[in-house]
Amino acid sequence: MGGIVEGRNVSGRRSLTPDFCVIGSGASGGVCALKLSEAGFDVLVLEEGPNIPKEQGHGGPAHLRKMLNEREGDMYRTLYQEGGSRLTKDGGIKVMQGRCLGGGTTVNWAACLPPRVETLEHWQKNFGLPFTRENLRPYLKEVANYLPVVRNDKYNTSAQKFIDGCGRLGIETDNLPNNTHDCRECGSCGVGCPYDRKMSGIVRWLPDAIARGATVYTDTKVNRLVAGDGGRVKEVEAVFLDPKTRPTKKTLTVRPKLGVLLAAGAIGSPAVMLRSGITLDKRVGKFTHIHPVTICIGRYKDRTFPAYGVPDNMWSPKFESGPTGYLMETGSYFPVLTAASTLDHGESLHKMLDQFYPQGAIMYAHHTTGFDPDQPYGTTALDRYGDPELDYKLAPDNVKAMRESLRVMSEIHLEAGAESVFHMRNPPLVVKSKADFKEIDLIKFGETQRAAVFTVHVMGGLQMGNDARRSCVNTDFRVKGMENLWVVDASVFPTGLGANPQVTIYSLALWASREICEKYGKPFALQHMDGGDWPWPKY
Amino acid sequence: MAQVLNALLGVFAWPKRVAPIDEGRLEYLDGKTAHILFAVGEAVLGENFLKEAPEFIYTVDGYMAFQRQANRDAFTQALLLAESPAFNLLNGGGLRGFSRMPIKDRQGVLTRLRASDRDLHRNLYAAFVNVSAATFYASPAAWARIKYDGVSLDHPEILNRPPPVPWRPNDTRPIEK
Numbered sequence: 001m002g003g004i005v006e007g008r009n010v011s012g013r014r015s016l017t018p019d020f021c022v023i024g025s026g027a028s029g030g031v032c033a034l035k036l037s038e039a040g041f042d043v044l045v046l047e048e049g050p051n052i053p054k055e056q057g058h059g060g061p062a063h064l065r066k067m068l069n070e071r072e073g074d075m076y077r078t079l080y081q082e083g084g085s086r087l088t089k090d091g092g093i094k095v096m097q098g099r100c101l102g103g104g105t106t107v108n109w110a111a112c113l114p115p116r117v118e119t120l121e122h123w124q125k126n127f128g129l130p131f132t133r134e135n136l137r138p139y140l141k142e143v144a145n146y147l148p149v150v151r152n153d154k155y156n157t158s159a160q161k162f163i164d165g166c167g168r169l170g171i172e173t174d175n176l177p178n179n180t181h182d183c184r185e186c187g188s189c190g191v192g193c194p195y196d197r198k199m200s201g202i203v204r205w206l207p208d209a210i211a212r213g214a215t216v217y218t219d220t221k222v223n224r225l226v227a228g229d230g231g232r233v234k235e236v237e238a239v240f241l242d243p244k245t246r247p248t249k250k251t252l253t254v255r256p257k258l259g260v261l262l263a264a265g266a267i268g269s270p271a272v273m274l275r276s277g278i279t280l281d282k283r284v285g286k287f288t289h290i291h292p293v294t295i296c297i298g299r300y301k302d303r304t305f306p307a308y309g310v311p312d313n314m315w316s317p318k319f320e321s322g323p324t325g326y327l328m329e330t331g332s333y334f335p336v337l338t339a340a341s342t343l344d345h346g347e348s349l350h351k352m353l354d355q356f357y358p359q360g361a362i363m364y365a366h367h368t369t370g371f372d373p374d375q376p377y378g379t380t381a382l383d384r385y386g387d388p389e390l391d392y393k394l395a396p397d398n399v400k401a402m403r404e405s406l407r408v409m410s411e412i413h414l415e416a417g418a419e420s421v422f423h424m425r426n427p428p429l430v431v432k433s434k435a436d437f438k439e440i441d442l443i444k445f446g447e448t449q450r451a452a453v454f455t456v457h458v459m460g461g462l463q464m465g466n467d468a469r470r471s472c473v474n475t476d477f478r479v480k481g482m483e484n485l486w487v488v489d490a491s492v493f494p495t496g497l498g499a500n501p502q503v504t505i506y507s508l509a510l511w512a513s514r515e516i517c518e519k520y521g522k523p524f525a526l527q528h529m530d531g532g533d534w535p536w537p538k539y
Numbered sequence: 540m541a542q543v544l545n546a547l548l549g550v551f552a553w554p555k556r557v558a559p560i561d562e563g564r565l566e567y568l569d570g571k572t573a574h575i576l577f578a579v580g581e582a583v584l585g586e587n588f589l590k591e592a593p594e595f596i597y598t599v600d601g602y603m604a605f606q607r608q609a610n611r612d613a614f615t616q617a618l619l620l621a622e623s624p625a626f627n628l629l630n631g632g633g634l635r636g637f638s639r640m641p642i643k644d645r646q647g648v649l650t651r652l653r654a655s656d657r658d659l660h661r662n663l664y665a666a667f668v669n670v671s672a673a674t675f676y677a678s679p680a681a682w683a684r685i686k687y688d689g690v691s692l693d694h695p696e697i698l699n700r701p702p703p704v705p706w707r708p709n710d711t712r713p714i715e716k
Contacts, residue, residue: 057692058692059691059692059695060695063692069690069692070690070691070692071677071679071690072677073598073674073677073678077601077602077605078605082605082606082607082610083602083605083606085602085606085610085669087610090658090662091658091665091666184691184698185698186690186691186697186698187691188690188691194691194692244604244605245604246604303686305688307687307688308691334687335676335677335681335682335685335687336673336676336677337673338676339672339673339675339676340669340670340672340673341669342668342672343653343664343665343668343669344668345582345583345584345646345649345653345667345668345671345672346583346585346646346649347585349583349584349668349672350684353676353684353685354684354685357685357686357687358685358687383607383609384541384609385607385608385609387607387608387609389609426653426661426664426665427653447658447661448658448661448662449658449662449664449665450661
């Protein structure tokens with residue numbers, strides 16, 4: 001039986017010698033920890049963020065995680081990278097990434113979609129990747145049954161307005177499956193479910209991995225990998241962090257007997273490589289992709305209680321296809337993030353929030369990127385202190401699509417009965433009819449702080465493939481030129497995925513685990529293949 | 540380099556000290572930057588904003604621990620730069636420190652920064668308004684302004700909502716019971 005060790009409480013230096021060291025406890029780290037433990041390996045997981053212990057909370061019997069108090073101010077700084085204020089290098093795009101036990105799975109909105117067939121075909125044709133919908137199907141099925149992925153049809157007001165508006169415009173909508181179970185509809189998925197009703201890594205993968213012997217160290221930041229002879233990582237150097245995420249003088253040295261798996265996410269994993277001097281002829285960190293998000297908020301006649309309900313269980317696949325397609329989804333929204341995106345000041349700031357919060361409904365679109373070989377997209381590099389920094393440029397085609405998605409979503413709002421629609425432009429833009437849409441076409445998304453642009457999906461940076469000029473990772477997930485270093489997270493995506501990536505990351509991590517088990521002659525089995533329904537009948 | 544620049548900017552920053560700030564509670568801000576931050580907060584949020592967000596200064600200071608060092612440096616620089624008379628002269632504030640201007644003039648500077656063609660100016664604007672607005676609306680006392688009822692932890696009645704709108708009856712996908 002393994003367990004969780006909180007690095008903040010460790011005294012002195014430690015040294016460990018597991019079979020495998022997994023760096024990161026998010027979507028891919030949790031999966032690999034479980035599958036490698038199941039196979040009989042001694043697995044150590046290192047997580048930079050804090051533990052989220054299961055204990056009786058202060059919200060009554062159902063409240064299980066005391067630390068998750070649902071308050072944005074506390075939770076963003078505790079659970080997100082850079083306290084929730086990670087920005088791209090030019091300050092133009094807000095990058096929301098988890099940094100806690102369970103990583104992104106702890107703070108995501110639970111959306112579960114399979115990878116687009118179009119994306120998989122592009123990866124196969126242009127980068128030589130082996131994945132198809134057919135050969136991924138067993139892994140997708142395992143994920144869908146294990147979590148499980150369900151159709152939760154408790155719709156909040158934003159989703160209902162989306163259904164109404166799309167219905168009037170003839171735009172197809174669909175339930176977006178998710179991994180909630182008996183959801184309490186508090187709306188707090190994005191700041192960690194205190195009720196354990198989201199089947200995240202801290203509820204599913206990690207406890208099962210620990211039950212099979214895995215050990216997880218939280219508050220433990222990996223500084224670098226030390227390479228030995230023959231392309232082998234011989235040591236992992238880490239430092240324990242204090243409760244405010246600052247490095248202490250207490251260190252951890254890991255000497256893995258078999259290997260190291262990078263699962264620190266598409267900014268964190270390249271950063272570990274760069275800090276280790278493993279640059280692969282400067283390919284590491286290149287071609288980092290995001291799904292830039294456009295958002296608009298409609299103001300309706302009655303109060304909408306926009307914070308509550310299942311945040312992300314309605315979407316439209318209407319515009320998802322193509323290299324710059326976008327997924328329209330609905331959500332919940334809270335005071336802090338809304339206030340921090342309004343780009344206004346003085347009385348006007350309060351007035352905007354008063355108008356668009358209590359009677360608001362939110363719609364947003366994730367935009368597919370990364371398909372144009374002539375665009376640089378993003379590069380992760382280290383700043384002067386050795387911390388990662390993403391330099392990202394929006395491609396012109398994406399800017400065009402972002403304006404289009406705002407026009408479409410504005411129209412949906414107006415058809416659903418919104419009196420006006422608020423766009424997070426600088427200065428704020430309010431449209432009241434289609435005649436005002438021309439203003440949307442003038443939003444300069446490509447220039448920093450001309451509008452609030454977000455992303456919650458970061459991919460690439462350690463591209464998988466057979467292109468020697470671009471790729472860093474072989475199709476067996478091993479880093480090129482390295483014998484015992486694997487990358488198992490979304491860093492390996494050659495482009496943006498074009499779908500919420502949680503399920504794809506889980507599935508590819510299962511695939512990677514199988515590769516590793518086979519390499520060492522250990523058993524690997526998908527154990528939840530029987531029964532269950534395919535939650536994506538059209539896909 | 541960042542420390543040198545901050546020290547240099549600090550030489551010319553002598554903010555007006557009007558807010559009741561306990562400098563002993565600060566870890567990343569100092570007396571000067573805390574008072575400049577107060578002036579920024581007042582310009583973004585209006586007079587008496589501390590009534591609804593009494594911990595504003597200390598919350599921002601505490602938050603800086605979670606930033607990466609480069610961003611901490613940049614935010615400190617931004618505050619000191621805003622207090623520089625030369626900077627304000629170029630941005631419509633006259634030859635005064637930001638904290639020494641009446642609120643209306645400070646808001647005028649913010650408006651100019653917002654509309655500037657220079658990325659740096661717009662980033663300064665975004666840093667000031669985003670940090671101020673986010674910190675203010677993180678305070679439960681500010682929630683009444685926008686009729687936010689708070690989290691389920693404090694309001695368990697949120698968890699007892701009416702039944703959901705039925706989904707399409709012919710959809711055969713697994714449904715949560």
